[in-house]
Amino acid sequence: MALAGKTKQDIVSEFRRAEILAVARTVFAAKGFNDATVDEIAQAAGIAKGTVYSYYTSKREIYLAALLEGHADLRARTRVAMEEASGIHAKLHAFIKLRLQYAEDNRDFIRIYHAEFGNLTNGAASDGQVQEVYLEQARYLESVLRDAIAAGEIRATHPEPLAFLIYDMVRSVLTQRTLGWSKNTMEDDLNLLSNLIWNGVAPR
Amino acid sequence: MALAGKTKQDIVSEFRRAEILAVARTVFAAKGFNDATVDEIAQAAGIAKGTVYSYYTSKREIYLAALLEGHADLRARTRVAMEEASGIHAKLHAFIKLRLQYAEDNRDFIRIYHAEFGNLTNGAASDGQVQEVYLEQARYLESVLRDAIAAGEIRATHPEPLAFLIYDMVRSVLTQRTLGWSKNTMEDDLNLLSNLIWNGVAPR
């Protein structure tokens, strides 16, 4: 029973936690951390506030769970997508494509993610845990870029800032799409981004 | 006296308003809108809370003033710098350079600016005024890019998303520098950015 060291209670409990998280993401996405209230989350989940506090110990804990759990999923999918692709050009293309698609499918999460990682100097990001997660993410892309530079697949530049830049370029496009400022199809935005990163703006 | 339709009181009043704004920027930069308190701003300015409220009618008004006044300055300088440069390559270089330098010289403001424009879906940015300012900014760069495309100075791409992207690429580097994550000199970061936008990452 080592595999299932979980009682029936544990399983139910885990399910409730997940339910609350899903609802919380919607509320936090719509209002931001400060303007969302725990009462609101409870109501949206159809339970009483006290019940929320028997699954999470604080508002912040709920928020961090919503952020970090979603992030872990995105991170895992990102790695798979990049490892499946071969060659740096394809890897970068896969990276962008996955994230554009993920944002389409997980709008609430992506709002929280951008609110947090878009503003690392305030908010939950002052939390060391969150900054660490952010850095870890960048370091993975950085290592991929470093390999590509070593293999002569791309021009030699500093891979660290480049990794951050690529994240932020994707974020930029996602923000535009989220706000309805992009008239392009996802495909168009994907190609635009991929192409810009690869070729820049210089005339051919 | 049309030029100086200002009484002595008006001038003093304007000076006090500016004093409060300067202090407010420091406090908002350090704590963010929600965690900063009006009492704190007042204390830092060496005045009582009530006095603050005789110059501004709300906390939000102070914040917006700090943001928009700083933005107007940055906007004006950005235009001058770009108009002085000739050719799109030089214009873009000037754009990046100016903003890197401005961030160095106005750290508090830039934190507020990034906190707000980095997270357009929550916070003050839900405010239509702020979004409009942001869009206006992008449209100027967009028009410059459009001209360059028409003149064949750069490859033909959609100038709208490109304008946003360039803003966000600069922001990305500024964030890294603000957090002390960049080991590069300003000059290095400037060249990296300028070069990436112009040439992409493809091997020569």
Added chain:
DNA sequence: CTGTAAAATGACCGAACAGTCATTTTATGG
């Protein structure tokens, strides 16, 4: 020096809200 208006003050008010806990409801297993 004095009277008056403007400016500054900070105690105070009320609303919002995170978090608690005594009470009630539900589930379980004998």
Added chain:
DNA sequence: CCATAAAATGACTGTTCGGTCATTTTACAG
């Protein structure tokens, strides 16, 4: 069907803080 424990509830508490305003201080004109 009952006894008991677990889960859910929501009224309540304490605190924080934006904004107000009666009172005090300062500035200044005559």
